[in-house]
Structures are given as structure tokens and as C-alpha cells.
Amino acid sequence: MIIFKHKIEKIMSKTNTKKLLIAEDERSIAKALQLKLSLSGFEVDIAVNGEEALDLMKEKKFDLVLLDIMMPKMDGFSVMEAMKKNKNKTPVIILSNLSQEDDSKRAQELGAVDFFVKSNTPLAEIIEKVKKFLKV
Amino acid sequence: MRFKSINKKIITTVAVVLLINSVIIISAITFITYDKMDKQKTSDLNELALEKSYKISSYLKSSSDLAKHLANFPEISNWTQNPNEANIQEALKFLNNFNMNKEYAALYILNNDGVAIISTEPTFTGNNYSFRPYFKEALNGKASTYVAVGATSKIQGYYFAEPIKNASGQVIGVLSLKLIPDAFYRLLDKEIDNKDTHLMITDRYGVIIYSDLKERMLSSLGSLALSIKDQITTEKKYIGIDIKPLQYQKAQDSLNNLKNNEVSIYKFFDATDKESELISILPINNYPLFLITENASWALSIDAISLASWSASIILLSQLLILIILYFLISKNLKPLKELEKMAKGVTAGDLEIKNNIISGDEIEELGISFSKMTTKLKDYYGDLEEKVLERTKALNEKNDYLNNTKLATLNILDDIKDEKNKTDLLAKDLEKFKLALDNASDLVTITDIEGIILYCNQSVEKITGYSTKESLGKKAGTLWAQPMPTSYYEKLWKTIKTDKKTFDGEIKNKKKNGDLYDAKITISPVLNDKLEIEFFIGIERDITHEKMVDKTKTEFVSLASHQLRTPLSSINWYAEMLLAGDGGKLNDEQSSFVKEIYTGNQRMVELVNSLLNVSRLELGTFAVDPEPTDVVKMVEDVFNELKPGILQKKLKTNFDHAKDIPIIQADPKLFRIVFQNLLSNAVKYTPEAGSITLKLTRNTKNLLIEVSDTGYGIPKQDQARIFQKLFRAENVREKDTEGTGLGLYIIKSIIDHAGGKISFKSEENKGTTFFLEVPLIGMKKKDGDKKIE
Numbered sequence: 001m002i003i004f005k006h007k008i009e010k011i012m013s014k015t016n017t018k019k020l021l022i023a024e025d026e027r028s029i030a031k032a033l034q035l036k037l038s039l040s041g042f043e044v045d046i047a048v049n050g051e052e053a054l055d056l057m058k059e060k061k062f063d064l065v066l067l068d069i070m071m072p073k074m075d076g077f078s079v080m081e082a083m084k085k086n087k088n089k090t091p092v093i094i095l096s097n098l099s100q101e102d103d104s105k106r107a108q109e110l111g112a113v114d115f116f117v118k119s120n121t122p123l124a125e126i127i128e129k130v131k132k133f134l135k136v
Numbered sequence: 137m138r139f140k141s142i143n144k145k146i147i148t149t150v151a152v153v154l155l156i157n158s159v160i161i162i163s164a165i166t167f168i169t170y171d172k173m174d175k176q177k178t179s180d181l182n183e184l185a186l187e188k189s190y191k192i193s194s195y196l197k198s199s200s201d202l203a204k205h206l207a208n209f210p211e212i213s214n215w216t217q218n219p220n221e222a223n224i225q226e227a228l229k230f231l232n233n234f235n236m237n238k239e240y241a242a243l244y245i246l247n248n249d250g251v252a253i254i255s256t257e258p259t260f261t262g263n264n265y266s267f268r269p270y271f272k273e274a275l276n277g278k279a280s281t282y283v284a285v286g287a288t289s290k291i292q293g294y295y296f297a298e299p300i301k302n303a304s305g306q307v308i309g310v311l312s313l314k315l316i317p318d319a320f321y322r323l324l325d326k327e328i329d330n331k332d333t334h335l336m337i338t339d340r341y342g343v344i345i346y347s348d349l350k351e352r353m354l355s356s357l358g359s360l361a362l363s364i365k366d367q368i369t370t371e372k373k374y375i376g377i378d379i380k381p382l383q384y385q386k387a388q389d390s391l392n393n394l395k396n397n398e399v400s401i402y403k404f405f406d407a408t409d410k411e412s413e414l415i416s417i418l419p420i421n422n423y424p425l426f427l428i429t430e431n432a433s434w435a436l437s438i439d440a441i442s443l444a445s446w447s448a449s450i451i452l453l454s455q456l457l458i459l460i461i462l463y464f465l466i467s468k469n470l471k472p473l474k475e476l477e478k479m480a481k482g483v484t485a486g487d488l489e490i491k492n493n494i495i496s497g498d499e500i501e502e503l504g505i506s507f508s509k510m511t512t513k514l515k516d517y518y519g520d521l522e523e524k525v526l527e528r529t530k531a532l533n534e535k536n537d538y539l540n541n542t543k544l545a546t547l548n549i550l551d552d553i554k555d556e557k558n559k560t561d562l563l564a565k566d567l568e569k570f571k572l573a574l575d576n577a578s579d580l581v582t583i584t585d586i587e588g589i590i591l592y593c594n595q596s597v598e599k600i601t602g603y604s605t606k607e608s609l610g611k612k613a614g615t616l617w618a619q620p621m622p623t624s625y626y627e628k629l630w631k632t633i634k635t636d637k638k639t640f641d642g643e644i645k646n647k648k649k650n651g652d653l654y655d656a657k658i659t660i661s662p663v664l665n666d667k668l669e670i671e672f673f674i675g676i677e678r679d680i681t682h683e684k685m686v687d688k689t690k691t692e693f694v695s696l697a698s699h700q701l702r703t704p705l706s707s708i709n710w711y712a713e714m715l716l717a718g719d720g721g722k723l724n725d726e727q728s729s730f731v732k733e734i735y736t737g738n739q740r741m742v743e744l745v746n747s748l749l750n751v752s753r754l755e756l757g758t759f760a761v762d763p764e765p766t767d768v769v770k771m772v773e774d775v776f777n778e779l780k781p782g783i784l785q786k787k788l789k790t791n792f793d794h795a796k797d798i799p800i801i802q803a804d805p806k807l808f809r810i811v812f813q814n815l816l817s818n819a820v821k822y823t824p825e826a827g828s829i830t831l832k833l834t835r836n837t838k839n840l841l842i843e844v845s846d847t848g849y850g851i852p853k854q855d856q857a858r859i860f861q862k863l864f865r866a867e868n869v870r871e872k873d874t875e876g877t878g879l880g881l882y883i884i885k886s887i888i889d890h891a892g893g894k895i896s897f898k899s900e901e902n903k904g905t906t907f908f909l910e911v912p913l914i915g916m917k918k919k920d921g922d923k924k925i926e
Contacts, residue, residue, distance in 0.1 A: 028707040032714060039719070070699065097702035099749070100695055119702035119742045123710040124717070 017043045018063040018134050023053035025071045036127050050074025062090050069096040080110040154455040166444035185399045185416040185429045193421035199296045199315050207298030207311040216300050216309040219253045227254045241314040270297040274310040281423050283339045284373040340424035342388045355380045358388030387417050394419050472500040580677040586670050588612045600679045602649030617646045633662050654681045694752040701745050708738045747879040754886040763802040775812040782820045794833035807887050814880040815844045823848035845906035851899040860885045
């Protein structure tokens, strides 16, 4: 892990880093994402539920939010509704394991820019999509 | 014969109208023509008068000029002053030179007393002519012209007189010429070129001195005043002649007021000829004479009348023609009516074999057709009647026979009656059973009138809606339990059953009496009568609240379970991926191959979860179908590409044959892709190394034909019947590999069934399998649903 930290710091010092927020209650998933995204040069914060995500967004301005739907305390949809209320226009990509038409439709209606089913999508593909979206 | 009289009536009416019309037209033409011609004639007469007057005055001028010329001759003056014998002889010689043509009766010289001292006509010599006005005027120094009957000669003459003056200008005598008018009159006679035109010349008193009608000579235009008669006598003009007046009084009266060279025109009615005449009067230039031209206007009337009669005959002729044409047209058009009459008469006479012969293409033909139909029906009816009568008679006869066989007949009839009674009883019992069944059916059955008012409902109404049968009858379902849906839903419902007259099927949310909502599946059908008018609606309603709840719970469970399964699967997936990517430090070959095993194992697990999810959705029937134009060829190529790693690994040969005319079809690409993925991945999975896989794509008129064959393990005969069953796997493949889920073919069949297609296969163990699929070219129907197949 020490090697990674070193690597990450090295990359971060070089670039004008984009700030990402991961809202994900499953620790292992969040960590995998954070690790991969940090390696790609992003500054990554993790919120373990919807409330925390909203709090963090109040403190800091993010370039992109990777949002899970099923989370304790406050689910992803509620987060997006709250963001709308707060006029927070940070773009959101949904990463969920729900795959019903209803869910993807609702996410789209709330303004999500993309929707991925985690189990059906390789991590590398998600990282690529994020990079592409942020034009890195 | 009524039609003939209609015919006549029409013709008579038209004829009368045409006649009146022609009378009006002819009168108008006559009047206009007459008026126009009248004007023309007047102006013609005016012109004629001026022309003749000019000719006459030119003729007379030569004589007055001669008189003037001679009077001014100095020798004449000398001879007049000294009328001795020698001078007289000299003068006569001289004067005779001017009368070579004997135009003049005399050229003579009067002295101041009016005595003829020198005259070429010896009888004149010595006579006193002082009573003549021409002498008086000339003596006063004026040239004069005068017309009278000669006092000596008794011949009419035109006198031209000029004063003779001496050197000092004193009048010493008068030179006179007496013109014999014969030549002049002959000239005038020639001027009359039209027998309806007449010329007259009158003297200053209106006495006619010339007329081409000789009987008018020396008559006056009208009756003369006494003073004028006296004057004429004094002047000794027409000695011994009784001047008779003609009927032109108006002209006579106007003489004194006429201006030189101005034509006045009068119209007269000639009592003798019984015709009207036009008369023009014109003073002849400087002479005491009037020219009168007369034009009998009957000619002009004749012109007008002839024109009118020509036009009248043309009009009458053309109207006659119209009448004839009309007659034929009416006859032709009335012919079908006559036919009809004939038909009616025929029927009255009992002839029912009448066929319609009318082909007029109008209402009459229709009438004819209806008529012949009526007669046919009548005939049928008569036929029936006769038949019935025959039948009855026969039956009666038969009954008589029966009566003869009393006992048997009675028994038979009794039997019959018994049978009938039994049948009726059975029917009544059936109906009762039927009603009982309906009353106690668990579904709500309602019968309403066309306005939706409930006429019947069974007992389920209370159980389902909470309203009792009593409460429901006579009311509308819409005011009781059917309220909570959006208006558009009810509009669609009514349109389907009332306007389109079709059955409506649907799910609906209704409200119970206590206010609770419930879900119902409804079917409402219109019941139509013979005329296809709606008599009733029959509605069947089933409360599906419970089923819906179970469905919902099931769906929620499946999606939650799959979500919970997917979360750890995602973790395993991603971490294995990171390890393989070297994110946790470089792995040696052995480590790498171990992680790969974890990765593929995990992938299979993900697929299994997805398949289970799909199966649960297919079974619930709640998946969505979203057809869009789909290129099947491209899709197959893509799927082959996806499967390339497996194909290469097993060194399989693949063929993709497709016809050129494969159309783009309406299909849900996700569903279609699942079909190809499963078919081809099965082929790859169950074909040994170096085998081959072939996909053929062709079409016929209705279907897209898909054929997937492999040289694989095949399906054992005993398993073939169960191959499309859920979770079933054939024995041979279960032994060979453990990867399959037993869901692939089940999913394919579900999808193909849904698309209205067919799937079948042919297989032999260890030789291979071929699947045959047929999918309609019209494609899949759209279906809304909240689940997607993955």
C-alpha cells in the first residue's frame, strides 16, 4: 500500500486534479473504485450513505458523483432529488446492481448522465467512461 | 292512359308558353323595325327633297340667268326705247337666237304700261300683261319668276322677268321669258325612280303646277282661303279652272311660314288609298315655288311587316322544332312510366311473372326493380300460401287417416306431447342452472343497457364492490365503483364498446363502497341485434388485487435477491480484475491463472443471476418489448465476434450464410440478441475441438428463417422431449461440462413464442444438432412492461 500512496501522490502533484465523490455503502466496492480512480489521477472522496454524500457536497465542490442507489439512511434517488433542490448541478453517474427498467428510467429523469449495473460491467470500463466524461 | 294525358298537358302548356313568347318577340321586332324604318324613310325623304330641289333650281336658273343677261344687253334697252319697225325686226332676230331649242313659248319685251311691244310669239304682241305680278315686280326693279297658265296661249308657263333700264338706270320696260315646262316636266318624270314616291311642284299659293300623278294637276294642297282665290283670279292665273283641294291641309297652311331650302315633313293618312304617307315641303331656292315629295309609307310598313313575318316564321318554326324534340324527350322519359303502368296492370290481372324492363337509370328504374321484387315476393308468398294450403290439406288427410286409426293416433299424439313437455322442462331447468351458475360465479357479471345502467348483476357484486345487488340495479357502474381512473381510460373504453362495437379488455382500478381501491381485470362486450345495433353490454370483472400483490412481491423479491447476490459478485469481479491488471503487484503465471479461474467462475455466477432474473420476468410476463428496426445480419456478425475467444480456443470452423434479401425487421434488439447469443454460445460450448458451426439466414414470404447447426455432442433421443424445459440439461452434456445453467433454450423458446415464431431442432448424438427458427417478418409487437431482459 505504501507503494501506491507514493504513486498516487506523485501523479496528483503533477496534474490539475478533478475531484470525484463515490457514494457507496459497500466498502469493498468503494475501495476498488477509489483505488482505480486515484491511479488515474483523480482526487476521490467516499461517502458511505446518502446523507454523508450530501454533507460532503456542501463542503466541497466535486466534478462528478458516482452514486449507488440502495444505501442506508438515504438512497441514491433521494440524494439526486436533494441535489436538485439545492441547485447542485454536479453530474451524476449511477452505479447500481438494480437493473429494472423503472430504476434506469427514474435515474435518467432525475438527470443522471449514465447508468451501470456493477456486476455486469468490468471496472476498467467504468474508469474509461469516467475519464471520457471528464475529458481526461 | 294517364301518362298520355300528362304528356299532352306538358306539351300544351309548353306550346302556350312558347306561343305567348313568340307573340311578344314578334311584336317587339315589328315595333322596333317600324320605328327604325320610319326614321330612315324620313331622312331618305329629306335627302330626296333637297336633291330634287337642287336639280329644279339649277334648271330654272338657266332661264332666269338668260332673262337677266338679255335685260342688261344695251341693244335691248335701245330697242325698247325706240320700238320702230327696224328695231323690232332687229330685236326679234336677236331674241330668236336664244330660242333655238323652242324651250320658250316666247321671249318678249313689255313697255312700262305692260304692253308687249316686241315678242317672238306674234300673238303676244300688243297685249297688255300689266295684271301679271311678274310685270309689277320687274317694273319695281326686281327680277321675278312666275308660273301661270298663259292668258293668250292657255298653256302653262314659267315666266321669268327682268327690268330693262336705260343708261341713267331708269326702268323703261320688262324683258320676259315664258318657259314651256314640258321638257322640264319630262325631266322631272324621269326623276321618279320609285313607284311609291311622287313629286309635286306648287306655286306660291299651293296650287299644284306639276305632279307625276296627272290627276292632281292644278289642285291645291288644301282648301284655299277666299282672299287667295280672289288674288288668283286677279292675276288671271288659271282662267276657267276650278281649283280642287287635296287633303294636305297642314302643308297648305304652312306655306307662308316656310324658310328657304328647309324641308318640312308631314304625315298624312290617304283616305282613298287607305295608307299613310310622308310629305315633304321645301321652297325652291329663290323661286316662288314649292317642291313637295311624297312617300307612301305602306312600303315601309310592308318592309317592317315582311321582316316581322320572316322572324315570326323562323321563331314559330324553331318553336315547333322545340315542341317536337320536347315531345320525343317527354315520350321517351315517360316510357318507363308506361312500362311501370303495364307492369302494374299485369299484376292486377294476376300475372306475377313480371320482370323489370325499365333501364332508365333513374328513380323510375329503381321503382321498376322494387316493383318486380315485390311481385317476386308476392309470387313467393302465393306459392308459400298454396304450398301451405296443400300441406294443411295433406296434414288434414293424414289426420283423418290417424283418426281412422284412433288408438294409434291418440297414443302417438300423447307421446309427442309428452316429449315436448319434457323438452321444455329440461330447457327451463337448464336455464335455471345457468342462472344459478351465473348468480354464484366468483367473477362479477353485469348486464347494462346502452347507457351503462345496470340491468342485471350477480351476487359477486357485494363481495367485490361492497354494493348489494339491490343497490346496484338501475344505476350506472360509473357512479358506484368505477371512478378512480383517468378520464382518457373511460373514453377509450366507451369508444371501443359503443363506437367500434368491440370487446374491451383491460385492467382497471375501482373503488369499493367503503372507499378502498381494488384492481380488476375487466371484459366488456356489446350485444348486438340483427341490425347491428347495441342492445346490451355484458361486463365481466375479476378482482385481481391479490394476484397483483403476489406478483409485486415476487418481483420485488427477485430483484432484491439478485441485487444482494450481485453486490458480492461485483466485488469479486473487480478485485480479480485488479489483480490481473497488476494493480496489486505483478503476478507470476501460476498466480495469474488461479485468479483467472476465480474471474471466469465469478462471471458464470453473474450470468446465472442474470438468466434467473430473465426467467422470472418472462414467467411474470411483465417484461417490456421495445421493437425498433433491427439489422439481423449485423447482429449475428456481432455475436460471432463476441464469441471469438471460445471459437479460437477450440479451433472451430464457423460459417455464416445469409440471403441477400434479408430485410430490416421490427424487433427488440435486446431480446433478439439473447436468442443468437444463447444459440451460438451453446453451439460453441457443446462442439468438440476442430468442429464446425454454421448459421444460415434466409427468408420466405412471411418469415425469417434461422438455422444453426453444429457438429457437436448432439441431444440424446430420450432427452429431446424435455430440452426446452426450465433448468433441464441433457445427460451427456451434464457429464462433459458443468457450465450450463439449463435456462438458455428455455429463454429462447419463451422469446420466440412471444414473437409469434416457432423453434424446432434435429439432433443425433455425437453427430450434431440443428436448430430451426421461424420469426415473422412483421416483427414483434410493442409491449409495455417495467422489466427488461438482460
